[in-house]
Amino acid sequence: MESVRTIPQKQIYKAIIEAIGQIYCQSTPETKSLLNQALAIEEDDVAKDMLQAMLLNEELAAKEQLPICQDTGIVIVFADIGTETKIENGTLYSIVSEAVNDAWGKYYLRDSIAEEPLRYFSNPQKKSKYYSQPVILHLSEILGNKLELHISLKGGGAENCSTLKMFNPTATLTEIEDFIIDTVVSAGGKPCPPVFVGIGIGGDFEQCAILAKRALMIPLPDSEKKPEYLQMEKRILNKINQKGKGVQGFGGKTTALKVNILSQPCHIASLPIAVNIDCHAHRCISISV
Ligand code: SF4
Secondary structure, eight states: OOOEEEHHHHHHHHHHHHHHHHHHOOOOOHHHHHHHHHHHHOOOOOHHHHHHHHHHHHHHHHHHHHOSSSSSOOEEEEEEEETTTESSOOHHHHHHHHHHHHHHHTTTOOOBSSSSSSGGGGTTTOSBBOOOOOOEEEEEEEESOOOEEEEEEEHHHHHTTEEEEEOTTTOHHHHHHHHHHHHHTTTTTTTOOSSSEEEESSEEEEEEEEHHHHHSSSOOOOGOHHHHHHHHHHHHHHHHHTTBBBBSBBBSSSSEEEEEEEEEOOOTTTTEOOOOOEEOOOOOEEEEO
């Protein structure tokens, strides 16, 4: 068994600020490579133009240290915390929240969170109806004394096109795949395609949605996937792209860049399927603290 490791609050705080500093102005290296691949096979002039514009935007945002998109997103953190890991001074949530809020100030990012989700109930007397970024934090236990943080700045446009359906366990593979494909294709240009598609299969209602988001941010390596799921991902990706919605919904060969599935056991009476979409400004990073 690994020895207990105590991580100072400052170390986590600093690591998060640096991580956000890396991703607000650029998507993942894989995203850039997939956008380049999409450009290389594209024949439609409008789609080509837009892919070139996306790549130029990537380049300029990174160079000028400006947000890659005006929607700087809601902050999602998956924290995998070791059984032998101790955190000094405060809860992980309080440290992550403080770091995220300070990062927002440091990098001049847009406050994108409505304090009151039903805007009709907002207090008009309050100076600001919006406040800096509360964080969505998902905690998982891992063996050992590590702390791994997977951070995403998730835009609202893509999140809005995500969905979950409780299928009957007798549903066919075709019915399930059609639901996923239809979710992505019917979204048109709203999630700013080309998109990433995270799919959760199994668990229960809320766990399935979390699986779909984790599939977007922390996909399993292909070598660890069941061949059946690997084939399903490829089939869904091809079918989505064959529908021709294309870049920003204006047509072309690439609507989705990647499809990732995560699955979990579920109740014999249930078959939850969740689809979580992320846009081409796919801002994710994984760090070990
Ligand atoms: S969906 Fe993505 S690219 Fe589109 S506005 Fe939102 S964050 Fe920006």
